[in-house]
Amino acid sequence: xxxxILRKGAFWIPLVGLSIALIFPWFVDDYFIxxxxxxxxxxxxxxxxxxLGGYTGLACFGQSVFYGIGGYTSTxxxxxxxxxxxxxxxxxxxxxxxxxxxxxxxxxHYKLKGWYFGLVTLAFAEIFQIAAxxxxxxxxxxxxxxxxHNQILYYQFADKRINYYIILGLVLLVLxxxxxxxxxxxxxxxxxxxxxxxxxxxxxxxxxxxxxxxxSISSFLTAIGGTFYIQYLLFIDPEIAFRMDVTIExxxxxxxxxxxxxxGPVLGSLLLTPLAEICNVxxxxxxxxxxxxxxxxxxxxxxxxxxxxxxxLKRLFAKS
Amino acid sequence: xxxxxxxxxxxxxxxxxxxxxxxxxxxxTLIFGVIKVINFAHGSFMMIAMYVTLWLFNRFDINxxxxxxxxxxxxxxxxxxxxxxxxxxxxxxxxxxxxxxxxGLLLVIENTMLYFxxxxxxxxxxxxxxxxxxAGGIILSIPRLIILSVALLYAGLxxxxxxxxxxxxxxxxxxxxxxxxxxxxxxxxLMYALAFAIGSTCVGVAGALIMMFFYVHPxxxxxxxxxxxxxxxxxxxxxxxxxxxxxxxxGVIDTFGATFLPGTSGRMLIFGAMIVVLLFKPTGLFKR
Amino acid sequence: MALLEVxxxxxxxxxxxxxxxxxxxIKEGEIVGLIGPNGAGKTxxxxxxxxxxxxxxxxxxxxxxxxxxxxxxxxxxxxxxRTFQSMRPFVNMTVLENVMVGILSRTSDMTFSRxxxxxxxxxxxxxxxxxxxxxxxxxxxxxxxxxxxxxxxQPRLLLLDEVTGGVDPRGVPALVGLMKKLREEGITLxxxxxxxxxxxxxxxxxxxxxxxxxxxxxxxxEVTNNRQVIDSYLGEVYA
Numbered sequence: 001x002x003x004x005i006l007r008k009g010a011f012w013i014p015l016v017g018l019s020i021a022l023i024f025p026w027f028v029d030d031y032f033i034x035x036x037x038x039x040x041x042x043x044x045x046x047x048x049x050x051x052l053g054g055y056t057g058l059a060c061f062g063q064s065v066f067y068g069i070g071g072y073t074s075t076x077x078x079x080x081x082x083x084x085x086x087x088x089x090x091x092x093x094x095x096x097x098x099x100x101x102x103x104x105x106x107x108x109h110y111k112l113k114g115w116y117f118g119l120v121t122l123a124f125a126e127i128f129q130i131a132a133x134x135x136x137x138x139x140x141x142x143x144x145x146x147x148x149h150n151q152i153l154y155y156q157f158a159d160k161r162i163n164y165y166i167i168l169g170l171v172l173l174v175l176x177x178x179x180x181x182x183x184x185x186x187x188x189x190x191x192x193x194x195x196x197x198x199x200x201x202x203x204x205x206x207x208x209x210x211x212x213x214x215x216s217i218s219s220f221l222t223a224i225g226g227t228f229y230i231q232y233l234l235f236i237d238p239e240i241a242f243r244m245d246v247t248i249e250x251x252x253x254x255x256x257x258x259x260x261x262x263x264g265p266v267l268g269s270l271l272l273t274p275l276a277e278i279c280n281v282x283x284x285x286x287x288x289x290x291x292x293x294x295x296x297x298x299x300x301x302x303x304x305x306x307x308x309x310x311x312x313l314k315r316l317f318a319k320s
Numbered sequence: 321x322x323x324x325x326x327x328x329x330x331x332x333x334x335x336x337x338x339x340x341x342x343x344x345x346x347x348x349t350l351i352f353g354v355i356k357v358i359n360f361a362h363g364s365f366m367m368i369a370m371y372v373t374l375w376l377f378n379r380f381d382i383n384x385x386x387x388x389x390x391x392x393x394x395x396x397x398x399x400x401x402x403x404x405x406x407x408x409x410x411x412x413x414x415x416x417x418x419x420x421x422x423x424g425l426l427l428v429i430e431n432t433m434l435y436f437x438x439x440x441x442x443x444x445x446x447x448x449x450x451x452x453x454x455a456g457g458i459i460l461s462i463p464r465l466i467i468l469s470v471a472l473l474y475a476g477l478x479x480x481x482x483x484x485x486x487x488x489x490x491x492x493x494x495x496x497x498x499x500x501x502x503x504x505x506x507x508x509x510l511m512y513a514l515a516f517a518i519g520s521t522c523v524g525v526a527g528a529l530i531m532m533f534f535y536v537h538p539x540x541x542x543x544x545x546x547x548x549x550x551x552x553x554x555x556x557x558x559x560x561x562x563x564x565x566x567x568x569x570x571g572v573i574d575t576f577g578a579t580f581l582p583g584t585s586g587r588m589l590i591f592g593a594m595i596v597v598l599l600f601k602p603t604g605l606f607k608r
Numbered sequence: 609m610a611l612l613e614v615x616x617x618x619x620x621x622x623x624x625x626x627x628x629x630x631x632x633x634i635k636e637g638e639i640v641g642l643i644g645p646n647g648a649g650k651t652x653x654x655x656x657x658x659x660x661x662x663x664x665x666x667x668x669x670x671x672x673x674x675x676x677x678x679x680x681x682x683x684x685x686x687x688x689x690r691t692f693q694s695m696r697p698f699v700n701m702t703v704l705e706n707v708m709v710g711i712l713s714r715t716s717d718m719t720f721s722r723x724x725x726x727x728x729x730x731x732x733x734x735x736x737x738x739x740x741x742x743x744x745x746x747x748x749x750x751x752x753x754x755x756x757x758x759x760x761x762q763p764r765l766l767l768l769d770e771v772t773g774g775v776d777p778r779g780v781p782a783l784v785g786l787m788k789k790l791r792e793e794g795i796t797l798x799x800x801x802x803x804x805x806x807x808x809x810x811x812x813x814x815x816x817x818x819x820x821x822x823x824x825x826x827x828x829x830e831v832t833n834n835r836q837v838i839d840s841y842l843g844e845v846y847a
Contacts, residue, residue: 059416106595106599107599110598110599110600110602112598112599112602114414114415114416115358115415115416115419116598116602118416118419119549119553119594119598120594120595120598120599122546122549123549123550123591123592123594123595123598124591124595126546126587126591127588127591127592130584130585130587130588130591131585131588133583133584134582134583134584134585135585183718184716184718185712185716185718185721188701188705188708188709188712189709189712189713191698191700191701191705192698192701192709194700195698195699195700195701196696196697196698198660198680198696199692199696199698200698200709201679201680201681201684202658202659202660202680202681202684202689202690202692203681203684203689203709203710203713203757203758203760203761204681204684204685204710204713204714204761205681205709205713206679206681206682207681244542248423248427255420260700283435287434287439288430288431288434288435288538289431289434289435291427291428291430291431292427292428292431292432292435294424294427295423295424295425295426295427295428295429295431296424296428297424298420298421298423298424298427299406299421299424299425299428302410302413302417302420302421302424303406303409303410303421306410306413306417
């Protein structure tokens with residue numbers, strides 16, 4: 001009986017949610033659309049990380065590298081070659097994937113696991129931020145995305161709603177990809193690698209291949225998200241692109257929402273992103289205030305429900 | 321100033337920074353060696369120490385060297401409480417969880433400080449931070465030498481504590497074999513809390529010492545934390561000697577990098593070194 | 609031609625010699641037992657054969673091919689599977705999912721894999737637990753899951769590491785029955801066991817290790833009467 005309710009809920013809640021999401025932008029003003037864009041962007045980025053960290057168990061702290069590379073590639077190519085960011089986005093994705101493959105190959109070849117892997121990726125992130133400040137075009141001051149005034153070709157829109165639908169489409173894409181992966185061989189292998197990679201190998205799973213696949217998907221999609229956001233913000237600098245905060249914010253969504261689950265990042269972002277905004281509005285505009293709450297929530301989740309809130313909700317719901 | 325003097329000065333600054341770094345590194349490696357937890361909030365404890373030192377100086381005219389003595393018990397208590405109430409409950413969880421918890425702690429501490437103090441950097445206006453003496457045509461900065469001495473002194477005291485006292489030995493026993501320690505009646509939970517607290521006092525000292533030469537702001541802990549990671553990885557997780565040597569080394573490299581390379585690019589070398597060590601010799605370079 | 613040939617395998621860990629010039633042969637269709645006191649190197653031998661470790665010297669030849677230095681996923685694909693003594697199920701996956709992993713490494717057809725996995729789960733008698741999370745199983749159930757999981761990779765040679773270890777004595781005959789069924793299916797078994805009754809009842813041949821060296825290799829009767837074996841084993845054997 002409980003199972004049927006859970007399954008029905010699992011079908012209807014997302015459907016209702018999606019319907020609301022689709023018609024939402026026509027009923028609210030720009031401020032809320034902006035908020036929604038951020039929320040959905042973080043669902044997207046969180047889900048990208050979730051594939052790597054949640055499903056495959058590779059806790060990567062280098063998401064900002066992929067995100068930043070995506071943003072910088074499309075912007076620099078637009079400035080220097082007048083190349084449409086749509087293609088720039090794909091090129092950024094490819095570049096990010098190559099970097100991810102390099103990081104991954106080095107780490108996995110030397111059998112780095114757990115937080116050792118996290119530290120290596122963290123070191124790479126730091127290196128990229130320093131490199132961006134000192135050697136990238138724009139340097140520490142950053143780059144302004146050349147205005148092209150509401151041209152689809154140049155991925156710029158006067159109406160925020162278009163940006164909204166783009167990110168909505170992207171998030172549906174990544175959720176579909178995650179769902180598909182989880183129910184097919186790739187997902188089974190990812191989870192086996194997460195739970196016990198040595199045993200997985202003894203059962204015929206080629207670890208390097210599947211870890212790199214996870215790494216590539218995650219890095220490519222994260223870079224796409226980076227381009228999206230920079231095209232929305234119309235400005236990029238080493239801070240925005242590569243700072244550690246970005247990675248933390250990304251990881252927090254699936255961590256709090258439900259690591260290794262499809263809806264974890266959704267729940268996490270729906271909870272955390274608006275919370276940040278509420279903090280900023282009611283507690284003075286000082287930067288980083290919401291992070292106090294994030295920190296407290298993270299601590300509580302780790303102590304009381306380390307798998308995230310979604311499993312906790314499921315348990316509570318199953319009991320009632 | 322000729323090139324030789326620049327070299328020597330850079331070296332001295334580097335070594336004195338090394339003194340501070342080695343303290344930070346020793347603290348982190350002690351915590352890791354005993355509890356197997358990487359404390360992400362390590363840098364934020366240092367930030368607290370720095371603000372306290374600044375406040376004591378501005379409000380009560382207390383010399384930063386003296387602040388060291390105040391910071392030690394303060395950070396000890398903070399560290400003890402954190403370990404006892406936050407980390408103890410999840411000691412048996414995967415290491416990643418503990419790391420994430422300390423990350424949450426970092427977020428709380430740094431941003432609370434941001435709320436109360438704002439993002440503006442503060443520095444100490446202190447006359448004798450530029451005191452120097454001339455030795456053989458080279459200008460030696462006295463406070464930097466004092467900092468180095470204090471750092472070495474504290475490290476030495478810590479080493480004595482760990483090797484000669486009963487509590488110290490109990491802590492080391494717990495670090496090498498928790499089960500065995502339990503079976504000989506050592507209060508392991510207490511040892512964990514002590515290790516965490518004592519390891520944290522190291523940054524209390526480091527923070528007070530460095531306040532003379534640095535700006536403090538709520539996020540200042542980040543840089544020190546990352547460098548602490550590098551030191552601990554290079555020196556070997558849990559190795560006192562390793563952290564000692566690596567701390568000095570990083571201090572010198574970092575300072576030379578800042579002096580002779582453009583912008584902050586010197587740091588890239590340091591992170592590159594960490595990656596190389598993690599890949600090829602994750603147990604560290606100096607493990608004895 | 610022997611299915612498996614181990615020639616002069618030596619494995620060191622730091623200063624400790626875990627395997628010392630171990631040489632043995634296993635013929636297709638045999639059930640060979642591996643005995644020895646704790647620390648004799650039995651699991652290390654399994655680990656080396658299956659590619660979990662690489663030997664410091666020596667050769668391993670399986671089905672006529674050199675497999676020394678290959679990865680364990682490659683060796684598994686060639687037909688060697690093993691169970692783990694310290695039972696390592698994929699705790700966050702169900703029993704069904706656990707078993708499917710081994711099948712999926714050879715095919716990507718989900719429906720087919722599910723069906724085959726159910727057969728193996730049934731074979732080991734875990735059908736009622738098919739949708740339970742592996743982390744919730746009892747010791748005996750985990751042992752059987754280990755077997756089903758390894759079997760799902762369709763090995764010709766199956767290395768069983770202490771399948772009766774820690775199992776309630778009443779459950780042992782069922783496991784022995786399973787092993788016999790495996791032989792009927794045509795799988796060659798190499799079995800680490802502490803229970804002498806189990807070993808003597810199903811093994812065609814027994815190999816004994818002591819401190820990394822092979823000290824006996826023969827029929828159960830020969831080995832159990834071997835002076836060296838008895839000496840090394842004093843106090844270790846339980847019937």
